[in-house]
Amino acid sequence: MAPVSIEFIWSRVPATNNSRFFIYSPRFGSTYLVGEEYSKDRFFQALLGLRKAVFVECLIDPAQNVDHCLVSSAEPSVEVEGRDFYLEALYDAIHKSRRIIPFTSFAKTLAWFTRLQKKESRTISEIGHIIQRTEKNIGFSDCYPRSLLTAYLCLRSNLSCELVIGILSPSHKMHAWCSVGGVIPFEPMAEHWMYRPLLVVQANIIDSNST
Amino acid sequence: MFFSMRDPAEGNLIVINETGLILELHPAVCIRKLSLRICEIYYLSLFDVEIEYRIRKFTSSLRGATRIQELIYLCAYSLPLTDSIILIFKKNRAVVCRGGSSNFPLYWRNCSGRLYVSTSLPLGNDRDFSLKGLACSIAVVSLQGPYEPNFTGRCPLSKWRRIRRASISTFHDSRIESVEVIKHGERFTDIRPTTHEKELITNLKLALDCFARALESYSSIYAEISGGFDSTVAFLGALKKGFSLSGVSVIFPYYEFRYENKIQQKVASKLNIHREVLDGEILLPYAPAEWKPRLDEPAITVTGLKNAIETAKLAKASDAECLLVGHGGDQVFSTNLFQKERCYYALDKGAFSDAGWRRIKSATSMITSDQGWLDRATGCFVYDARLDLAIKSRYGVVTRTPFTDLEFFLCGIMWSLLTTDKGRFHDKKIIEMAFGDIIPQVIKGRKGKAPYDGVWSRAYVIHKDDICAEIDKVITVLEHIGFSPKWLIKRIEALSLYNPVSDREVLSAYAISTWLSSWDITVPSDVKWND
Numbered sequence: 001m002a003p004v005s006i007e008f009i010w011s012r013v014p015a016t017n018n019s020r021f022f023i024y025s026p027r028f029g030s031t032y033l034v035g036e037e038y039s040k041d042r043f044f045q046a047l048l049g050l051r052k053a054v055f056v057e058c059l060i061d062p063a064q065n066v067d068h069c070l071v072s073s074a075e076p077s078v079e080v081e082g083r084d085f086y087l088e089a090l091y092d093a094i095h096k097s098r099r100i101i102p103f104t105s106f107a108k109t110l111a112w113f114t115r116l117q118k119k120e121s122r123t124i125s126e127i128g129h130i131i132q133r134t135e136k137n138i139g140f141s142d143c144y145p146r147s148l149l150t151a152y153l154c155l156r157s158n159l160s161c162e163l164v165i166g167i168l169s170p171s172h173k174m175h176a177w178c179s180v181g182g183v184i185p186f187e188p189m190a191e192h193w194m195y196r197p198l199l200v201v202q203a204n205i206i207d208s209n210s211t
Numbered sequence: 212m213f214f215s216m217r218d219p220a221e222g223n224l225i226v227i228n229e230t231g232l233i234l235e236l237h238p239a240v241c242i243r244k245l246s247l248r249i250c251e252i253y254y255l256s257l258f259d260v261e262i263e264y265r266i267r268k269f270t271s272s273l274r275g276a277t278r279i280q281e282l283i284y285l286c287a288y289s290l291p292l293t294d295s296i297i298l299i300f301k302k303n304r305a306v307v308c309r310g311g312s313s314n315f316p317l318y319w320r321n322c323s324g325r326l327y328v329s330t331s332l333p334l335g336n337d338r339d340f341s342l343k344g345l346a347c348s349i350a351v352v353s354l355q356g357p358y359e360p361n362f363t364g365r366c367p368l369s370k371w372r373r374i375r376r377a378s379i380s381t382f383h384d385s386r387i388e389s390v391e392v393i394k395h396g397e398r399f400t401d402i403r404p405t406t407h408e409k410e411l412i413t414n415l416k417l418a419l420d421c422f423a424r425a426l427e428s429y430s431s432i433y434a435e436i437s438g439g440f441d442s443t444v445a446f447l448g449a450l451k452k453g454f455s456l457s458g459v460s461v462i463f464p465y466y467e468f469r470y471e472n473k474i475q476q477k478v479a480s481k482l483n484i485h486r487e488v489l490d491g492e493i494l495l496p497y498a499p500a501e502w503k504p505r506l507d508e509p510a511i512t513v514t515g516l517k518n519a520i521e522t523a524k525l526a527k528a529s530d531a532e533c534l535l536v537g538h539g540g541d542q543v544f545s546t547n548l549f550q551k552e553r554c555y556y557a558l559d560k561g562a563f564s565d566a567g568w569r570r571i572k573s574a575t576s577m578i579t580s581d582q583g584w585l586d587r588a589t590g591c592f593v594y595d596a597r598l599d600l601a602i603k604s605r606y607g608v609v610t611r612t613p614f615t616d617l618e619f620f621l622c623g624i625m626w627s628l629l630t631t632d633k634g635r636f637h638d639k640k641i642i643e644m645a646f647g648d649i650i651p652q653v654i655k656g657r658k659g660k661a662p663y664d665g666v667w668s669r670a671y672v673i674h675k676d677d678i679c680a681e682i683d684k685v686i687t688v689l690e691h692i693g694f695s696p697k698w699l700i701k702r703i704e705a706l707s708l709y710n711p712v713s714d715r716e717v718l719s720a721y722a723i724s725t726w727l728s729s730w731d732i733t734v735p736s737d738v739k740w741n742d
Contacts, residue, residue, distance in 0.1 A: 015709055016669055070636035071636060168664055170665060170709050191659060193467075193658050194662055
């Protein structure tokens with residue numbers, strides 16, 4: 001499998017009146033509400049693991065559409081029967097380890113892991129239906145493992161993708177999603193658009209044949 | 212034969228039936244009397260313009276009923292969700308049926324051996340308060356949504372009881388004999404969903420026709436334009452009858468609302484609705500309003516009072532009699548009506564004194580004991596409506612949504628059955644399938660409803676002082692009821708600093724505070740406390 005490069009782009013989202021900002025820490029996997037001074041402090045940024053990340057004043061959501069969701073006007077064209085115990089176990093493991101392993105660390109680990117595995121060639125739509133089937137079989141749905149599992153399946157199919165952590169400021173509601181070329185393979189209800197991106201993890205397949 | 216008079220002080224209509232029933236009606240509630248062979252029926256509704264049409268439909272469904280029990284069930288299950296009826300039988304027997312989404316309250320008490328039913332609590336004269344009744348008003352915030360504490364008949368006055376929504380309450384000799392839940396889903400449980408989507412679509416179109424016919428009698432209608440499916444369905448009903456609509460949208464300059472203005476503009480343009488715009492930032496929850504209604508019971512819906520008033524003022528200015536909204540569409544078509552509502556929030560013990568917490572626990576156990584009042588198929592969780600009577604009374608405008616019409620609600624029940632049977636997600640796809648040819652394309656392609664979480668968070672920042680001021684006015688009374696004022700102030704402070712903590716206790720305290728001060732109750736000695 002081709003190597004994957006991981007890059008972070010981050011932003012700060014104002015709470016209300018630009019005196020306090022939400023910042024996501026890739027190192028700790030948590031979101032912090034801090035004053036403007038702290039949000040600009042380089043030492044504080046380094047502490048949160050943002051030193052090597054690229055700062056953008058206003059992050060644009062890379063996702064424009066959702067390929068497949070449960071609230072949809074079109075009937076699903078692919079059956080979601082069958083089971084993949086491996087993927088279900090992985091989904092569950094991601095969900096249970098979220099308080100121990102930060103989001104970005106898990107993303108990097110999965111990216112590295114895909115290099116050791118056989119390449120697949122799935123389309124975005126197929127990936128979306130696999131995720132839907134996994135959630136249906138496992139009995140619950142959560143954006144956190146969904147986004148990471150989606151990235152895993154995309155990378156295994158040699159598809160570069162973006163993982164996003166967003167916030168519905170100034171509430172503390174968070175959301176995570178993964179998109180490929182602007183399309184999210186699956187979300188039960190298309191809700192990514194409500195959340196302002198705090199962090200975008202770009203997982204790019206490095207094409208060894210390109211000059 | 213009956214005697215009626217209008218109370219000069221309150222303007223209430225008092226009807227005294229020959230059997231001794233005393234019925235006191237708020238001026239905004241209209242009444243019609245129907246005489247059947249076996250009983251008399253008093254039909255009550257807030258929709259005076261539509262009432263003749265409603266009664267025609269209602270009475271046509273009663274044909275063939277010969278026995279008393281059969282008639283009662285027919286009445287209960289044919290009653291529009293917003294209306295109520297009182298059936299008077301011989302031998303001092305009375306039955307009151309109240310719709311699940313009833314938009315005016317009904318209370319009763321035994322008055323010297325006579326059944327006294329009223330659409331309002333006499334809080335001006337009767338100051339015999341019930342701590343347990345108020346505990347129920349607090350405990351109800353454990354449920355999602357701003358609804359009546361329908362799990363009990365207890366109300367703030369100790370001598371009175373509320374006639375519950377979605378109930379058949381039977382009285383004999385002015386004492387309550389039984390209370391039965393009206394659950395619309397029950398008539399469908401024996402039916403397998405051989406009703407395919409095509410039949411359901413036909414029924415939805417018929418439901419819209421019925422809604423349109425009901426609107427015929429209005430001279431002018433105003434619309435609340437949210438740009439969503441639900442309000443648009445309401446407008447389609449009005450446009451079917453050739454109404455030329457004006458309406459209002461509320462817009463917020465926030466990230467999650469960035470698509471709303473354009474969608475609303477396109478909807479208004481496509482449907483030829485003249486649209487005015489209100490700035491949502493001055494209508495945030497808890498924004499102080501120029502007028503405070505005297506509600507019969509505390510209601511957390513008062514947090515949206517300013518929004519309701521501004522919309523009503525615009526409707527009145529355009530001489531509208533009716534304000535069209537899409538309230539209840541999500542509840543009817545996007546939830547499984549065969550499931551129960553649940554206690555979504557656990558209240559914090561620290562918000563209450565020991566005695567207060569004991570009363571709250573007792574009230575909460577009534578919710579969880581579940582005797583059918585939490586069933587969504589009752590229609591009790593479609594629409595709160597507790598400001599409707601006050602708004603109509605002051606501004607002459609009645610709020611109207613199609614989703615409290617029985618025809619739409621029964622379609623919702625069938626949709627729940629169909630989607631559950633097929634293992635599908637509960638969404639509003641059926642609305643799009645039924646009305647897709649007349650709903651503007653911009654709505655079908657819209658991203659989804661913008662959530663109000665951010666709006667509420669901002670409200671606590673901006674209106675922290677207003678909330679504290681309301682609580683401060685009646686702080687000793689809140690303490691007597693069982694709140695810990697210190698805890699409340701700390702919680703309001705935390706919410707204003709964006710802390711992700713629950714606001715349910717603050718909501719209930721605010722509702723009670725505004726209710727108390729509207730009735731000029733500022734210290735415990737203003738009332739007599741009874742339990």
